[in-house]
Ligand SMILES: O=C(O)CCC(=O)C(=O)O
């Protein structure tokens with residue numbers, strides 16, 4: 001009997017209960033609490049000093065858009081994971097009207113009055129609910145962002161938001177999570193193939209990460225911002241699990257750090273979904289796949305909405321670099337729960353605690 005992924009998040013040492021999102025509709029100027037300087041995001045000094053808003057790479061090159069039906073999709077995905085830690089996918093078989101429906105529900109949620117949204121605030125030891133980003137306590141300033149996380153059913157929290165009309169929201173979220181889970185599994189197989197793990201190896205691996213991974217859905221809202229060059233939508237971070245699948249509306253904002261280049265934008269491509277590598281896949285790949293370091297910047301005129309699906313193994317799964325890979329293992333074996341615990345204490349330094 002495995003322990004579900006949500007157990008990895010419960011009881012870990014993170015205290016968000018005193019931090020609540022700003023009532024964005026009620027402010028005309030950027031409050032001091034949300035003004036970031038160059039120093040505010042450098043506490044986690046992983047890849048050199050990261051200037052908050054000012055470095056804009058002239059992205060001559062950017063991560064590829066990969067057709068999942070193309071015969072060489074695994075090869076292309078492997079290349080993208082090694083170089084960028086991210087790519088976009090088309091022909092993913094998630095119906096466009098489902099994506100649009102979920103986005104419309106997210107808009108409806110974030111447009112509710114602040115006091116209504118606060119009724120569904122995420123509990124300090126919970127996963128589902130409304131609130132700030134989980135990385136917020138690591139930074140001295142607040143982000144121009146509000147979120148709603150769902151792991152499993154959203155029913156309990158949706159009832160607090162819409163006591164009589166919660167069902168449609170829940171149905172759409174359930175349907176989307178199911179589609180995301182199937183797609184994430186398919187992409188996991190593509191990525192493993194790119195790492196040299198073929199179908200014959202699957203049974204030998206007999207790993208719970210392969211057969212029992214599950215996900216959490218995160219709805220994100222970045223309202224238009226009165227002074228975007230001094231604000232940050234989501235501070236620089238890596239995602240913790242195996243991979244993330246992101247839908248972004250037609251508003252720019254996501255940027256990835258490319259060493260020696262700077263921040264490279266990942267522009268919305270109509271119909272495509274963004275796939276990025278998280279820390280656990282970085283471990284499995286023995287550090288050959290980048291765990292994409294990314295951030296979101298707000299803008300002055302349009303409201304950015306995104307849906308991020310984080311996919312990872314059950315809490316008690318043990319992960320280690322895949323045995324097939326060349327070279328000595330660069331990380332020790334670790335359970336998902338232990339890794340999430342370390343990440344919740346040390347954020348971007350977490351991997352250094354398990355390096356061999
Ligand atoms: O909203 C985005 O563009 C990125 C979201 C993200 O990085 C996250 O939720 O971890």
Ligand SMILES: [Fe+2]
Nearest residue numbers: 237238239294
């Ligand atoms: Fe992220």
